[in-house]
Amino acid sequence: MGALSFGAPWNHLRTFYTVHMTTQRKAVALISGGLDSMLAAKMILEQGVHVEGVNFFTGFCVQGHTHAIRARRGDQVTRNNALWVADQLGIKLHIIDVIEDYKHVVLNPKHGYGANLNPCLDCKGFMVQKAREWMERSRFDFIITGEVLGQRPKSQLKRALPVIALESGAGDRLLRPLSAHLLERTLPERLGWVDRDKLGRITGRSRKTQMAMAERYGFTGYAQPAGGCCFLTDSNYSAKLRDLWRVRGERGYEFDDIMLLKVGRHLRPRPNFKLIVARDAGENQFLRGFLKRFTHLYTDSHPGPLALIDGEPSRGEIELAARITARFGQGREARRVRVNVNQRDGRQQVLSVEPLSRKQIPQEWYL
Secondary structure (H helix, E strand, C coil), rough: CCCCCCCCHHHHHHHHHHHHCCCCCCCECCCCCHHHHHHHHHHHCCCCCCCEEEEEEECCCCCCHHHHHHHCCCCCCCCCCHHHHHHHHHHCCCEEEEEHHHHHHHHHHCCCCCCCCHHHHHHHHHHHHHHHHHHHHCCEEECCCCEEECCCCCCCCCCHHHHHHHHCCCHHHHHHHHHHHCCCCCHHHHHHCCCHHHCCCCCCCCCCCCCHHHHCCCCCCCCCCCCCCEHHCHHHHHHHHHHHHHHHCCCCCCHCCCCCCEEEEEEEEEECCCECCCCCHHHHHHHHCCCCEEEEEEEECCCCCEEEECCCCCHHHHHHHHHHHCCCCCCCCCCCEEEEEEECCEEEEEEEEEEHHHHHHHHHHHC
């Protein structure tokens, strides 16, 4: 009896199944540097999927170089948490500058702000959109995020998650492994690229389940969620950014603007000028990079901070700025302190001033 032959149609079908069932799928993971994104990526890596991470730099990040500005104790390690996570997972991480593109999200959020100036829902949609664009350019198959249903009050509610998938253009190629069982099946689940039974059903703000998972995977030393990862969630930072917009009479910013808002004490003793006073040696060194742009002051007779003047103070107001600068130096208890004043136009003078007392600096001066 001769061998059976199924002809050309069967050969095409066999080729289709051979290619599509054996090709390793590729996923791009949004890596924030937190535990949730770390666990989400790990869950998919365990299923044999090739994973690479993306981290988008907006300029408002709390970690990384921002932490490196301030002087720290010798036992405290400064690190970029996203890079650390990628290293723990053994995956490649692509850090992408989106400062300019992100401005529209900050200035004109379609879904509004959270408690401060955090455009959380618009932000997440923006990040997923950028990940989707990267996925398409790199010919990856789907996107992973560490979102947890109900964890964030604005961007991770049941009604918000579909909005992110829709407005980002990711659609059902967006997989949230930690809460997958509580959500609609995505394309990777329906096509068997990942096993849905091995995905999670985490909900709510408690991190106990994630911490137990981290222990099971052997992850230690991961970043804690307290304080958030974005300065726009911080009320003090948001107040300083609003003050910047009010004084300039327009909503906008450059990279140097948002960096300076992260550093030093910001005091506005008069409507026409603000003083930025370094808090330690690290901030002193950072502010030195702005000396050509601002009138600046430093104490000459006693160790003390560098201070920048943003605005146009009068002669009497420059003396007030000198007295404030002296207050935050080691000569705060001295009768007189010499303060060097260096104008933007190159003019210099030395003032001998009496430092202000703590009571003479009202709380409303602080931004």
